[in-house]
Amino acid sequence: MRDRFSRLASLSASLVLALFVSTTHLRAESMSPGQTNQACGSPSSIDDGWETASPDSVGMDEAKLCTIAARLTQRATTVHSVVVIRHGKLVFEQYFAGYDQPWGQPDGQYEFTATTKHDMRSASKSVTSLLVGIAIDRKLIAGIDEPVLKFFPDYAAVKQAGWDAITLRHLLTMSSGFKWDEARDWTDPKNDEPHLVTEPDPLGYVLSRPVAAPPDTLWTYSGGNTELLGNIIERTSKTSLEAFAREVLFQPLGITDVEWKNYKNGKLAAAAGLRLRPRDAAKIGQLVLNRGQWNGRQIVSADWIAQSITPRFQAVGYFGGTLFYGYQWWMGRSLAGGKEIKWVAAFGWGGQRIFVVPELDLVMMTTTAQYGQPKEGLAAMDILSNIVIPSVRDAH
Template identity: 40%
Template sequence: MAEQVDEILRAGKAPYFHGLVVMRGGKVVLERYGSGPDYRLGDSLGHVEFDRDTLHDLRSVSKSVVALLYGIALGEGLVPEPGAGLVAQFPEYQDLVADPARAHLTVEHALTMTLGLEWNEDAPYTSPANSELAMEQAPDRYRYVLERPVIEKAGKRWLYCGGASALLGGIIARGVGKPLEEYAATALFAPLGINAVEWSRGGHGTVSAAAGLRLRPMDLAAIGQLVLDGGRDIVPGAWLQELLRPRVVIDQGFEYGYQWYVSTGESRWAGAIGNGGQRLLVRAEDELVVAVTAGEYDQGQASAVAVLEAVLDA
């Protein structure tokens, strides 16, 4: 495995590569780190020499971590079941609560990104045409999401939506009675021995549930191992089964659970994916966990895919 990965890196086939941690059977079997320009969301960090202790943006992998936190809070009876009404969790928006066109929305529709609301994240994340950026610039991020025009019945089609993750983060924070990052620190990170954490804040002073988490690749891999191990009494095992169950088709052999991607093709795996090449892959059949970080922001995932394929092929 090391030989295949090193060949990819030597050949320059992963120019934006930043970090890799591979675990098998619960043990770290490979680590590699690179260097290059990096960013904390949109803020330049300059040229960074990455090592084991360097935090890295996880971008939308944050969404998958938030889904784990939802399950922990659900097990503690602090947040509603997925079948509960979504808009009702934000009773301050009485006009939206009373809107019959939104009455069928549930928390599960947010978990599966099937809200049926108008949303566009195809535009660059520096453009006001991007719905996630517009959400962060709006006076009220939760209202911004919930009042988007209804374009179809919820539950019918997957449409990538950072706003759905923002709503989940808000529901967790309200239910547990503390900011999302504080709950994450005690409920998930501390039990895993994860102490080095940053969580970037959006335009409202609230952490970005959709994209703001920063961890070491080693700690990202530890989260993957937790999932592979069935939750280890940190995340309820029953929740993990629900979270990783394919629920909506994205493409052939590629589906979505609760804020996690699930491969249903020849190679079965579950994973989290973030802008620029942030990847967490869990494959139960060979007890494999792979965490990759990269800096190909708003350009693609080619560097991460090249390294990931080298690992899987080995």
């Protein structure tokens, strides 16, 4: 993903390998409170709302899951966490020390445990989509076919031709059609994304973009779309996006240790600023898997979940064109045991991933530090497709 806000030159492959080999395996005697048994990934009990269980008790091969650390060593990949949920129970978690670029903190070596928050980066977009659904459920927003400009009458002076046709649906599906390019290098003056960080009025910047294609005809990945969605929630709820999220989503999920970071201009980063514990991020995946329910409580409507994870566009130009896009959620598939297994996911820059596998009643969450690497997210996909999915011994 291209939500890069503290980018430095990439470490050389040899340095990454050295850092990984020296820090991957934490010794059990030095584990801090909340850290798991690294040898077998047995979940900690930290009273965060998860019921824990052994992999064997939910139809998974524990020995296979315990090969994850060795697999990562073979690939010399800086992964910080792997969390696995099956049948609604936390069955595996493993954490690794390593290099990171955390938002607002120095780049460097960090240790990670079950109680350490991690940048979600663009996985924040998927959470913002859930918040849009909740706002619609609560009648704060009439629906996704509402015109975007209806919510921004104070920006009438910057309106460009074609914006009247853009609706919330188009923002959600990245098909709004306004000119936007964040696939360039961060320092390229033609990259639009840095303007979200540095502009005194980033909303004005987004709303003043010319329309390059009619809405619903061209898929273009754009943090600008998500920033507008976040601000629409703020304007309709009459509170900050973070406060709204805490009230309607995080508190019902039992998520208490959460941050939502601001850009340098002081504006909340709806598209990329969320920081969560990996176990809490996995709750987001479980919520989607349960069609909007958590512990029997309907937090977001089942219809919104169904609409959100319905493929709307081919994600052209991303990961070889094998992915589809819904309402700020990705859809793809893995090949395991000669069979295609479909999944839904939240993706964040650097390899942050929340995978939801409905067919197997499975959630997997990873945090990594593959920032700016050509094969970003490869480690998470490898673990999912070659270890976690194959470890399932049943299909129900």
